[in-house]
Amino acid sequence: MLEIRNLTKKYGAKTAVDNISFTVPNGKVTGFLGPNGAGKSTTMRMIVGLEKPTSGQALVDGEKYASKSSPLSSVGVLLDAKAMHPGRSGLNHLRSLALTHGIPKSRVDEVIDMTGLSAVAKKKVRGFSLGMGQRMGIAAALLGDPQNVILDEPVNGLDPEGVIWVRNLARYLASEGKTVLISSHLMSEMAQTADDLVVIGRGRVLANSSIQDFLSLAANDRILVRTDHREQLDRLLQERGTSVSPIETDGLMVQGLDARSLARLAAESNVLLHEITPQIASLEDVYMNMTRDEVEYNSSDLPENHQTGAGVSPVAPGATMYESNGINQSNTTQESTPWADQQGSRAVSGTTSQQEEN
Numbered sequence: 001m002l003e004i005r006n007l008t009k010k011y012g013a014k015t016a017v018d019n020i021s022f023t024v025p026n027g028k029v030t031g032f033l034g035p036n037g038a039g040k041s042t043t044m045r046m047i048v049g050l051e052k053p054t055s056g057q058a059l060v061d062g063e064k065y066a067s068k069s070s071p072l073s074s075v076g077v078l079l080d081a082k083a084m085h086p087g088r089s090g091l092n093h094l095r096s097l098a099l100t101h102g103i104p105k106s107r108v109d110e111v112i113d114m115t116g117l118s119a120v121a122k123k124k125v126r127g128f129s130l131g132m133g134q135r136m137g138i139a140a141a142l143l144g145d146p147q148n149v150i151l152d153e154p155v156n157g158l159d160p161e162g163v164i165w166v167r168n169l170a171r172y173l174a175s176e177g178k179t180v181l182i183s184s185h186l187m188s189e190m191a192q193t194a195d196d197l198v199v200i201g202r203g204r205v206l207a208n209s210s211i212q213d214f215l216s217l218a219a220n221d222r223i224l225v226r227t228d229h230r231e232q233l234d235r236l237l238q239e240r241g242t243s244v245s246p247i248e249t250d251g252l253m254v255q256g257l258d259a260r261s262l263a264r265l266a267a268e269s270n271v272l273l274h275e276i277t278p279q280i281a282s283l284e285d286v287y288m289n290m291t292r293d294e295v296e297y298n299s300s301d302l303p304e305n306h307q308t309g310a311g312v313s314p315v316a317p318g319a320t321m322y323e324s325n326g327i328n329q330s331n332t333t334q335e336s337t338p339w340a341d342q343q344g345s346r347a348v349s350g351t352t353s354q355q356e357e358n
């Protein structure tokens, strides 16, 4: 379990992390979200003692990371996949980590196998692709079979199979009762991977809840309806004071009327509908609304007809701050690496100009 208590980090005048508190429980995957520069990596670095908090503290299973006698079996962390000696093979990188932490050689072979790196483990690290480096970083994080796993953007650079593999790995670790904290900018992926979310913006906690509670912040009060009699339906709805906007040639986006009332109104007026689709906001929609004003690095707008995205009703700013309720822990024992079997832990293939080590 990770406990973040009133944690603050200042770099000169810049407050990177601003008095945040949250708990990452055992047996769950917690997604750590926020725009670029929100303070996610700084928080993760403080948990494992790579940054000294200006105030507050981060505890790992009730203790500071620095006081752990066996840190690699307490916390496995992927922060920077490139943080490996480029002239060393992946195998030797992991073996040296194992040797200095009293971890048996057999565990190195296990994590290489788990991460699908068997075919390239003897290649020099400088020849690794981004995805191979990410897998190596994950292998290092898992080396000590840690109770807590912290992965900073683990799917960065992974192919679609690799993304699914990380999802299954995270779910598997949580099912084993481990604590899993993952940051990512891939919202659709987070929606499928995480149980809980902590969202930060400009160093402050914006939301801390289950995925379900987070999604319930969306208004979800719009319905897409299609008909060959759009003008007639438009008029009927406007007469009732319902908000309507045209979509393509035959559609209307209707806001503030439930599907049953909409269908009844159309039937009573002999307007045949050929589609009626309630619009469900995605995690990305809710996240974008929540963090819209928290983005430190803004891109310039594209011309309107090139934009896609949210379009759900804005979430009231006051509605975004709330704490999660009690969290159930589940410990399910499974056979070894079933997550790898679910999607196949395909060996990473790839050519490299580096010499294989003997």
Ligand SMILES: Nc1ncnc2c1ncn2[C@@H]1O[C@H](COP(=O)(O)OP(=O)(O)OP(=O)(O)O)[C@@H](O)[C@H]1O
Pocket: 011, 014, 015, 016, 034, 035, 036, 037, 038, 039, 040, 041, 042, 043
């Ligand atoms: N060593 C440092 N010195 C000065 N400022 C720093 C340092 N490290 C981070 N920052 C600043 O702290 C803020 C938070 O950075 P951090 O890397 O934690 O954000 P992040 O949420 O991980 O962003 P990203 O999604 O882009 O990785 C940023 O404004 C960053 O520029």
